[in-house]
Amino acid sequence: MIRVVLPAHLRTLSRAGGEVTIDVEGPVTQRSILDALEARYPMLKGTLRDHVTQERRPFVRFFACEEDFSHEPPDTPLPEAVARGAEPFLIVGAIAGGCW
Amino acid sequence: MKETINGVRVLVGTRKGAFVLTSDGKRERWDVSGPHFAGWEIYHVKGSPVDPNRLYASQSSSWFGQLIQRSDDGGQTWAPVDNKFVYEGVPGTHQWYDGKPHPWEFKRVWHLEPSLTDPDTVYAGVEDAALFRTTDGGGSWQELEGLRGHGSGSRWQPGAGGMCLHTILLDPSAPGRIFIAISSAGAFRTDDAGETWKPINQGLKSEYIPDPDAEVGHCVHRIAMHPSRPGVLFMQKHWDVMRSDNAGDLWHEVSGNLPTDFGFVIDVHAHEPETIYVVPIKSDSLHFPPDGKLRVYRSRTGGNEWEALTKGLPQNDCYVNVLRDAMAVDSLDPCGVYFGTTGGQVYGSSNAGDSWTPIVRDLPAVLSVEVQALP
Numbered sequence: 396m397i398r399v400v401l402p403a404h405l406r407t408l409s410r411a412g413g414e415v416t417i418d419v420e421g422p423v424t425q426r427s428i429l430d431a432l433e434a435r436y437p438m439l440k441g442t443l444r445d446h447v448t449q450e451r452r453p454f455v456r457f458f459a460c461e462e463d464f465s466h467e468p469p470d471t472p473l474p475e476a477v478a479r480g481a482e483p484f485l486i487v488g489a490i491a492g493g494c495w
Numbered sequence: 496m497k498e499t500i501n502g503v504r505v506l507v508g509t510r511k512g513a514f515v516l517t518s519d520g521k522r523e524r525w526d527v528s529g530p531h532f533a534g535w536e537i538y539h540v541k542g543s544p545v546d547p548n549r550l551y552a553s554q555s556s557s558w559f560g561q562l563i564q565r566s567d568d569g570g571q572t573w574a575p576v577d578n579k580f581v582y583e584g585v586p587g588t589h590q591w592y593d594g595k596p597h598p599w600e601f602k603r604v605w606h607l608e609p610s611l612t613d614p615d616t617v618y619a620g621v622e623d624a625a626l627f628r629t630t631d632g633g634g635s636w637q638e639l640e641g642l643r644g645h646g647s648g649s650r651w652q653p654g655a656g657g658m659c660l661h662t663i664l665l666d667p668s669a670p671g672r673i674f675i676a677i678s679s680a681g682a683f684r685t686d687d688a689g690e691t692w693k694p695i696n697q698g699l700k701s702e703y704i705p706d707p708d709a710e711v712g713h714c715v716h717r718i719a720m721h722p723s724r725p726g727v728l729f730m731q732k733h734w735d736v737m738r739s740d741n742a743g744d745l746w747h748e749v750s751g752n753l754p755t756d757f758g759f760v761i762d763v764h765a766h767e768p769e770t771i772y773v774v775p776i777k778s779d780s781l782h783f784p785p786d787g788k789l790r791v792y793r794s795r796t797g798g799n800e801w802e803a804l805t806k807g808l809p810q811n812d813c814y815v816n817v818l819r820d821a822m823a824v825d826s827l828d829p830c831g832v833y834f835g836t837t838g839g840q841v842y843g844s845s846n847a848g849d850s851w852t853p854i855v856r857d858l859p860a861v862l863s864v865e866v867q868a869l870p
Contacts (some may be wrong), residue, residue, distance in 0.1 A: 404534060408575065438575040442559040446579045454558040471784060488558045 397428055398483040405443075405486070410438040414483060423478040425457055426469040458485040461490065503825050503867040504569065506550065507841055508537035510819065511859035513552055515570045516847040517869075520648050522831055525854050531562065539820055539863045540570075541607050543614035547867050551617055551633065558693055563619075564798055565633050574813060574838070576633030577717040580604070583640035587707060589623065590652040599623045606820060606863075608663035612670075618863050620660030624651060626689065639689035643677070647694060647711045654678035654714050654733075656836070661819055662718050665676060666725040674728065674743060679714035682730065684743050695743030716759045718821045721768035722756040729798070731761040731819075736773055738798050749798020754785045755802040760822035764847060767828040769797040772824075772832060774817040793848050807851035808842065815840070820863035835861025 396416050403422045405412060417431040426449075433440050444451050449469070451457070460474045460482050476482040504641075505516040512530025535554045545548040550566040552573070561580065562836035564573040591597035602622040610616035615632040625643050627636040640646075651658060661676055666672035671688040674695070681696040690823045699713045706712075714733035721727065730737040732744065735756050737746040757778040764770035771794050777785045784790065788807045792801040815838035825831035832848050835841045839858040842851045 402558075404556070408559075408562070438562075441561065441578045447581055452558065452560060491557070 396480045397423060397426060397431070397477065397482050398399045399432060400483045402486060402488040404488065405439060408438055408442070411436060414417055416480075420490050422470075424470050425451075425464060425467070425473070428473070428484055429469075454489040454491050456487040456489050459483070499870060500827055500868045502546070504542070504867045504869055505808050505823070505832060505841065505843070505854070506540035506542065506857065506863075506865040506867070507835055507855075507861060508540050508572070508820075508863035509835075509839070509859040509861050510536055513537040513540050513554075513570075514855070514858060516854055520827060521599040522827070522843060524770075527855055528570070530859075531570065531592050531791035535562075536603075536752060537862065538603060539865075540713050541609060541865045542569075542867045543609040544611050546614040547864070547869055549609070549614040549632075551607045551609060553607055553619075555706075556605045559599050561601070563604065563607075563633050572785065577629070579635055580619070580625075581638070582643070583638045584623060584644075587643075588649060589658060590650060590842050592653065594652075596649070599625070601625075602657060605659045606663055607660045608665060611665050611667055613789040618665075618673070620663050620675065622659040623653075624658045624680060625658040626660055626663070626673075626675060629691070636703050638819055639685075641685070641690050642683060642805065643691045645692045647652055647680070647684075650711055651677065651680040653714065662715075664718060664720050664725075666720075667722045668725050672725070672742070674718060674720070676715040676718050676730075677715065678735070680711050681713040682718055682728075682743055694756065695739070696746070697744065698739070698746030699737065700735070700748075701733065702791050703733070717761050719771070721762045721763040724768045727797075729761050731758050733757065734778075736761065736798060744852050749794070751794070751801055753801050754790075758806075758817070759819040760834060762822045762832070764823045764826055764832075765826045766828065767795070768783045768828075769848075770795045770847070771798065771803055772822065773801075774822070774834065776816060782816045787812050787814060789815065791832070791848055791851075802843075804851070806849065807844075813838075818862055823864045823866040825866045831866065832866050833866050836862045837861065 507514040512533045514529035538553045540552040548569040552564040554562040586599035588596035606620040608618040619627040626639045662676035664674040676682045683692045704712045717731045726742045728739045736750045739746045739751045755775045758776045791804040815836035822834040830847045832844045837860040
């Protein structure tokens with residue numbers, strides 16, 4: 396069981412709570428977590444990564460265990476603490492706003 | 496039999512959410528609901544002409560990209576539908592600001608135009624400029640690729656606001672005929688439901704491009720038509736207010752006595768096809784009303800002769816803008832006219848523009864205004 400924390404706007408969109416739990420088959424990576432998350436909440440498709448290229452959207456960040464995994468390849472295994480549900484996988488909207 | 500209208504619903508898209516303003520047929524007292532999708536940019540909200548409770552909204556943000564929302568109950572509840580806008584084939588390139596080739600990249604949906612006959616069919620004008628269509632109520636979107644592929648696409652360039660397809664006009668007398676406009680490529684027309692397109696920019700003159708009479712490259716801000724006379728088009732271009740009497744084949748200028756012929760919006764009175772409205776804006780870089788006076792200009796002669804409509808509008812120290820999708824007319828009698836400003840006001844007139852009242856004063860910057868007459 397993987398714990399995932401969504402940013403506020405995507406909690407509203409998905410109608411999920413502050414923290415959601417998902418099951419992931421195989422290695423626990425950014426890609427496998429996002430695949431499972433989008434399967435459960437299809438409305439999140441395209442909001443975290445590009446529909447076609449599957450690249451992370453520029454203002455979305457992935458944190459876990461007090462580390463930034465945003466720039467890691469998507470198939471890099473995440474820490475064991477995330478895989479066993481001891482620590483959440485945090486999806487964060489970058490602090491990059493302020494123009495409006 | 497004359498249609499009975501019991502109320503109006505104004506759909507407002509802003510930088511930070513959507514708002515729905517409703518009133519009875521008198522249009523004196525208004526209920527305001529929102530913000531819907533708080534914090535998101537809502538470029539456009541529009542209802543189906545055949546099912547007023549079917550609404551579509553374009554919702555986007557720099558963080559989380561594009562969403563399309565649909566309501567089946569007049570905006571009380573919403574559900575996201577498909578948000579996958581993928582160009583057909585190899586997207587190719589258009590020109591960038593520096594004139595170099597730049598890959599086509601989807602950024603956002605600027606305008607949603609529901610079909611005149613089917614609530615499940617909607618056209619979407621997007622940035623980078625292309626036209627998409629859904630025929631299943633937003634379940635999936637397909638590009639009408641003939642537009643980008645007609646030959647001039649590689650020469651299109653973005654305007655200051657991006658390379659957006661912002662206007663979609665459906666001809667009620669000819670189901671296959673659609674007009675669109677792109678900043679800054681120009682206006683285009685299809686007569687076969689989107690299979691093939693032709694630029695319709697003859698007569699436009701744009702001194703800010705190398706060839707002022709070029710086939711494409713004109714910064715068209717908005718076009719409008721009256722549904723009873725779809726061969727007559729009105730255009731607010733970057734500079735110049737224009738008119739065509741032959742479905743865009745040839746344009747002529749009708750700026751006449753306007754204080755400036757720059758602006759973004761243009762619209763046509765619901766019952767008088769020769770009565771048109773614009774909001775002159777000072778430019779090139781200022782983008783606020785001349786002399787700090789917010790004035791709608793009305794022509795009852797299809798252009799050239801314009802009168803300033805000022806009653807109820809601020810006539811000093813006003814420095815807002817009125818963006819291209821932020822004016823609409825209702826079909827009541829007298830005709831209602833509505834527009835929104837970047838200062839967050841939505842003004843309404845229930846007497847065809849003779850006088851104005853702010854329906855709301857303090858919304859986020861208004862991007863779009865649409866209105867529905869409710870049975």
